[in-house]
Amino acid sequence: MNYEQLTKSFSWFKQNRDSSILTMAGGIVTLYVALVELSLILSNGGLPQSQYILYYVTGLLPAILEIFFSVLMWVYNSRSGLWGVLTILVAFTSFIGTSGGLLVGFFLAFFGGIMSAIFKLSKN
Numbered sequence: 001m002n003y004e005q006l007t008k009s010f011s012w013f014k015q016n017r018d019s020s021i022l023t024m025a026g027g028i029v030t031l032y033v034a035l036v037e038l039s040l041i042l043s044n045g046g047l048p049q050s051q052y053i054l055y056y057v058t059g060l061l062p063a064i065l066e067i068f069f070s071v072l073m074w075v076y077n078s079r080s081g082l083w084g085v086l087t088i089l090v091a092f093t094s095f096i097g098t099s100g101g102l103l104v105g106f107f108l109a110f111f112g113g114i115m116s117a118i119f120k121l122s123k124n
Contacts, residue, residue: 016073016074016077016080016115016116016119017074018115019073019080019084019112019113019115019116019119020070020071020073020074020112020116021070021112022108022109022111022112022115023066023069023070023073023087023108023109023112023113023116024066024067024070024071024112025108025112026066026091026101026104026105026106026107026108026109026110026112027063027064027065027066027067027069027070027105027109028063028067028105029101029102029104029105029108030062030063030066030094030098030101030105030106030109031060031063031064031066031067031101031105032101032105033098033099033101033102033105034059034060034063034097034098034101035060037055037059037098038055038059038060041055055097057097058093058094058096058097058098059094059097059098060097061093062090062091062093062094062097062098063094063098063101063105065086065090066087066090066091066094066105066109069083069086069087069090069113070083070087070112073087073112073116080116080117080119081116081117081119083113083116084112084113084114084115084116084117084118084119085113085117086113087109087110087112087113087116088110088113088114088117090109091106091109091110091113092110094106094109
């Protein structure tokens with residue numbers, strides 16, 4: 001296997017795939033922390049109905065959106081700058097609800113979004 005074949009086999013990293021993987025990891029960590037918090041809430045008697053809605057909007061929804069945006073970064077590479085900016089905003093929202101997945105998920109998704117936005121800016 002020569003050098004050209006080797007670089008072609010790893011060329012998918014040049015197409016913004018690494019930022020998508022980083023964002024996916026952050027979304028999975030944040031989702032795991034949100035589900036653990038939900039199980040602790042339910043085992044301790046629950047919350048009033050209005051606080052459940054707030055928890056879903058600030059706890060579970062940002063984690064699901066981070067995963068969704070990472071898939072969109074992977075599939076629609078031409079719009080990766082948009083998905084990166086939206087991922088950064090959603091990462092800040094996850095920081096409110098689940099402390100950003102104990103900060104690990106927040107930083108992974110935040111840096112994945114920054115990498116995606118910078119990748120798109122460097123292509124122009």
